[in-house]
Amino acid sequence: MKKVQFKSNYSQYFFLAPQLGILLIFLYWPIIQTFRDAFTMQDAFGFGRQFVWFDNFLFIFDDPAYFIAFKFTIIYSFVITLVTGAIGLLLAVNANNVMHGKSAYKTLLIWPYAIAPAVVGVMANYFFSERFGLLYHLFNDLWGFNWYESVFDSYIYLLIAGSWKQISANFIFFLAGLQAIQKSVIEASIIDCKSSFRRFWTITFPLLMPTTFFLIIINITYAFFDTFGIIDTTTIGAPSGETRTLVYKAYMDGFRGLDLGSAGAQSIMMMLIVLVITIFQFRYIEGKIHYN
Amino acid sequence: MKKILSVLTILFTFSFTSHSYSKTEIHWWYGNSGFLGDVIIEIANRFNASQDEYTVIPTGKGSYEDNMAATIAAFRAGDQPHYSQVYDAGAAIMVAQVKNGVVIGFEDMAEKYGIKVDADNYIPGIKNFYADSDGKMIGVPFNSSTCLMYANMDILKEVGIESVPKTYEEFEAMAPKIKAAGYIPLVQSHSPWIWTENFFSRHNLLMTDGNNGYDAVPTKTLFAETDAFVYHWKKVKEWYEKGLYAYKGRAWGDNQAPFIAGEAAFWFGSAASFGGMKGVVPNFTVNHIPYWDSVTGGKEYPTFIGGAANWILNGHTEEEYKGLAKFIEFMGSPEMDLYYHNMTGYSAVTKGGIELAETINFYRASPYHKAVGEQLSLEGSTIPGGYRAGNWPQIREVIYENVEPMLNGKISIEKGLKNMDKGAAKLLKQFAKTL
Numbered sequence: 001m002k003k004v005q006f007k008s009n010y011s012q013y014f015f016l017a018p019q020l021g022i023l024l025i026f027l028y029w030p031i032i033q034t035f036r037d038a039f040t041m042q043d044a045f046g047f048g049r050q051f052v053w054f055d056n057f058l059f060i061f062d063d064p065a066y067f068i069a070f071k072f073t074i075i076y077s078f079v080i081t082l083v084t085g086a087i088g089l090l091l092a093v094n095a096n097n098v099m100h101g102k103s104a105y106k107t108l109l110i111w112p113y114a115i116a117p118a119v120v121g122v123m124a125n126y127f128f129s130e131r132f133g134l135l136y137h138l139f140n141d142l143w144g145f146n147w148y149e150s151v152f153d154s155y156i157y158l159l160i161a162g163s164w165k166q167i168s169a170n171f172i173f174f175l176a177g178l179q180a181i182q183k184s185v186i187e188a189s190i191i192d193c194k195s196s197f198r199r200f201w202t203i204t205f206p207l208l209m210p211t212t213f214f215l216i217i218i219n220i221t222y223a224f225f226d227t228f229g230i231i232d233t234t235t236i237g238a239p240s241g242e243t244r245t246l247v248y249k250a251y252m253d254g255f256r257g258l259d260l261g262s263a264g265a266q267s268i269m270m271m272l273i274v275l276v277i278t279i280f281q282f283r284y285i286e287g288k289i290h291y292n
Numbered sequence: 293m294k295k296i297l298s299v300l301t302i303l304f305t306f307s308f309t310s311h312s313y314s315k316t317e318i319h320w321w322y323g324n325s326g327f328l329g330d331v332i333i334e335i336a337n338r339f340n341a342s343q344d345e346y347t348v349i350p351t352g353k354g355s356y357e358d359n360m361a362a363t364i365a366a367f368r369a370g371d372q373p374h375y376s377q378v379y380d381a382g383a384a385i386m387v388a389q390v391k392n393g394v395v396i397g398f399e400d401m402a403e404k405y406g407i408k409v410d411a412d413n414y415i416p417g418i419k420n421f422y423a424d425s426d427g428k429m430i431g432v433p434f435n436s437s438t439c440l441m442y443a444n445m446d447i448l449k450e451v452g453i454e455s456v457p458k459t460y461e462e463f464e465a466m467a468p469k470i471k472a473a474g475y476i477p478l479v480q481s482h483s484p485w486i487w488t489e490n491f492f493s494r495h496n497l498l499m500t501d502g503n504n505g506y507d508a509v510p511t512k513t514l515f516a517e518t519d520a521f522v523y524h525w526k527k528v529k530e531w532y533e534k535g536l537y538a539y540k541g542r543a544w545g546d547n548q549a550p551f552i553a554g555e556a557a558f559w560f561g562s563a564a565s566f567g568g569m570k571g572v573v574p575n576f577t578v579n580h581i582p583y584w585d586s587v588t589g590g591k592e593y594p595t596f597i598g599g600a601a602n603w604i605l606n607g608h609t610e611e612e613y614k615g616l617a618k619f620i621e622f623m624g625s626p627e628m629d630l631y632y633h634n635m636t637g638y639s640a641v642t643k644g645g646i647e648l649a650e651t652i653n654f655y656r657a658s659p660y661h662k663a664v665g666e667q668l669s670l671e672g673s674t675i676p677g678g679y680r681a682g683n684w685p686q687i688r689e690v691i692y693e694n695v696e697p698m699l700n701g702k703i704s705i706e707k708g709l710k711n712m713d714k715g716a717a718k719l720l721k722q723f724a725k726t727l
Contacts, residue, residue, distance in 0.1 A: 041722075041725050041726055042726060043385070043388065043389075043392075043726035043727070044364050044385050044389075045364055045367055045368065045389055045392060045394050046368050047389075047392045047394075047726075048392075048726050048727070050725075052725075059718070059722065062718070063715075063718070065693065065715075129546075130540060130541075130546065131546075131549055131553070147541075148539075148540070148541035148542070148696070149539075149696065149699070149700045150700075236542055236543070238541055238542050238696065239696040239697070239700070240692070240693040240694065240695075240696040240697050240702075241689075241693045252686075252689065253686065255357075255361045256357050256361070256685055256686070256689070257683060257685055257686035257689070257719075258360075258361070258364065258385065258683075258685070259683065259686065259722065262722075
């Protein structure tokens with residue numbers, strides 16, 4: 001067999017350089033900066049920087065608002081993942097079974113995915129405005145809904161605002177997953193089992209597990225990081241900071257409060273949390289998945 | 293023919309570009325939007341039309357907070373504007389930056405470039421708010437407001453109330469009547485600003501130790517230990533429960549909306565809301581914010597200045613600062629000061645502007661422009677005319693975080709105010725470390 005290899009020992013670095021450059025500038029450099037901020041204290045304009053060891057970390061652990069943000073982030077990402085996954089799957093299964101106008105359904109269901117979170121937030125604002133919001137008044141008639149006073153109601157507000165767009169993402173991937181399942185497997189199962197409900201849970205869903213696993217990670221990442229724009233255009237953390245995600249809190253402290261030390265420490269905590277979640281997922285969940 | 297045309301075109305283009313490049317550009321960043329932003333652009337346009345050496349380029353960066361963050365980020369990247377609008381809560385941070393060479397103090401600038409509108413030209417109360425601890429002016433006073441009470445006179449007439457309340461006691465007495473007629477008696481747009489910072493100044497009480505930060509770097513706020521403040525919030529909660537005061541979340545506009553829609557009798561907001569409300573709300577008056585008669589013993593004290601000042605940033609050329617000096621002079625002229633006062637409802641900030649207003653009988657034609665200046669220049673206060681407390685934007689957050697659970701009864705007033713003190717003390721301590 002003929003071996004293909006470059007003569008020079010350096011040309012590979014040349015070809016790698018653009019990509020490495022991008023990684024260094026946009027990924028590693030900010031990470032180094034974040035570490036520097038997290039272990040130092042400085043004024044808003046970057047003067048008087050001094051090394052303070054773990055003071056910034058102690059500062060955030062001493063802050064009840066940080067734990068409220070932590071709690072909200074966990075609840076929010078769990079609920080978003082569950083709700084968007086379930087609805088996305090339901091829509092995908094049904095759209096997959098449609099005989100006529102299949103592509104029209106698909107296109108319409110995919111559309112919201114293209115909308116920026118901040119725009120979703122502004123739209124949700126209209127629905128939940130006390131003055132002219134349709135959903136505000138519907139819920140208000142039902143149980144006295146008032147999102148800027150009740151924590152539960154503000155959760156509902158953000159759940160609806162945050163999951164709408166993400167349902168589309170789940171829909172696309174589940175649909176692609178469904179279409180990737182071999183026809184022969186489905187046909188064989190139809191011969192063996194009459195109940196379509198049982199067929200779905202014993203054959204189709206296990207075959208969709210790789211997609212589901214992928215979407216769980218995507219959804220958690222979405223709830224952690226991308227909901228920032230939605231929160232900033234809807235509740236802004238009301239009531240009393242109960243609806244701030246960790247990212248939003250880091251932003252508020254860093255850019256509004258101009259305390260880069262605390263924001264840096266929060267970013268590192270977030271890095272650790274994501275690391276733990278990812279390790280957990282790959283260790284304990286991925287092992288139970290059968291790839292085709 | 294074709295040739296001549298193309299030569300002409302080239303000549304024209306050349307003359308055009310060389311013309312625009314010969315002007316020195318001065319960048320002015322601001323944090324107002326909507327109507328107030330339009331007025332800022334108009335000010336720059338008028339300056340640009342008044343002379344042809346310099347061009348002021350105004351750039352809106354969103355809200356006050358956005359503009360401050362943008363200015364700081366730009367400075368750290370070495371790309372700062374010449375002139376930037378920073379709000380009251382950021383004043384301590386900006387004043388502290390003179391020693392680092394970020395900010396050029398107004399008085400130094402005026403001396404060096406011979407700005408004719410010197411420090412004495414500005415109204416004392418406003419001047420001191422943006423001065424350092426020695427009384428030297430650092431920020432250039434610009435949009436200076438304070439909190440005022442807007443009243444819907446049609447509603448008051450309907451329920452048979454003749455005059456607006458001067459004190460909270462009077463408000464308390466008339467509010468049930470207004471509610472009985474189906475209106476919201478009171479809405480209010482900014483609890484940390486109106487019912488915290490300005491509550492203290494309105495009642496001549498110190499808000500932090502270190503004489504509001506003027507004598508020493510403050511270490512704590514005095515919320516829970518000030519009996520009058522505890523009393524006030526207990527009353528607010530009582531009004532809230534009885535439906536005499538309605539809270540509509542944190543957004544400024546959401547709290548203002550019921551007043552604009554004619555559903556609320558009184559709204560506490562900024563003097564600057566006046567310009568935008570003219571013609572939208574039919575019959576309203578602008579009045580001093582109430583005070584507790586029982587706290588001050590019938591005396592009325594001034595409130596703090598709200599709004600923002602413009603700050604001169606370091607790192608540009610002599611030529612550009614000369615232009616900026618001209619622009620500051622232009623903005624400080626009586627005519628421009630009165631123009632801005634008239635358009636927006638912000639206070640006139642120069643003595644010249646107020647004199648001009650008196651000469652042309654401006655306040656007879658528009659009496660409601662007077663409330664802001666009047667309330668700010670009330671005398672007899674024994675506390676400083678401002679507060680020098682760092683990390684104040686975050687402390688305002690802490691205040692908001694506790695206002696909501698205090699109102700909905702999740703925590704008691706005492707607990708809420710103690711939480712505010714605790715959160716504020718931590719942030720003040722954090723700020724002191726960076727000095």
